[in-house]
Amino acid sequence: MTTHDPGAMLSIGDFAARAGVTTSALRYYESLDLIRSVRTAGNQRRYRRAELRRVAFIRAAQTVGLSLDEIKAALDRLPERRVPDRADWQRLSADWRRRIEDRIARLRDLQEDLDGCIGCGCLSIDRCAIYNREDALGEEGAGPRLGFQTP
Ligand code: FES
Structure with a gap:
């Protein structure tokens, strides 16, 4: 052997x-x-x-x-x-090819968002895509979306 x-x-x-x-x-x-x-x-x-x-x-x-x-x-x-x-x-x-391509696309999006943030530094909850990148509820409008409901 x-x-x-x-x-x-x-x-x-x-x-x-x-x-x-x-x-x-x-x-x-x-x-x-x-x-x-x-x-x-x-x-x-x-x-x-x-x-x-x-x-x-x-x-x-x-x-x-x-x-x-x-x-x-x-x-x-x-x-x-x-x-x-x-x-x-x-x-x-x-099988990894699609996953790598998706990842590259997400990184490109992030790079474009970063261009707008360079020199800003506000990390605004309302408008910063980096700070609030995965905010799906944000697409429904500004402000809290899952707060207490008043009758
Ligand atoms: S840091 Fe200001 S918009 Fe992202």
Whole structure:
């Protein structure tokens, strides 16, 4: 067995070092069933080298903004009975394109709003898009929208 063998087994410390994450992160991912290990006779975790790609996927997906639930749903689509190949991983990441494009569009909007705010600094509740960016109720009009109703 070589170190490039996807079936090679790594201790949690070696696996964490290669994956660039902490051992506690690995335990957490494992508790969510995002990665899997096997136990030795002494009850120590051993990870298949192929699991490194799952950790890389998790970290990249978090960067794109996927929740751990979404990541789990994506990983559950990988084949169970064989080591996932390049095509399997590409299918998963193709779903990210729309999400990245949405994020870029939101950042562009924010950049345009920032242009109006530079040098202002008022953070006005009424008119500042940065301070009150997600104010959906604000589209209904100015002032409080969910206050107490008088009979
Ligand atoms: S800081 Fe004044 S409008 Fe945004």
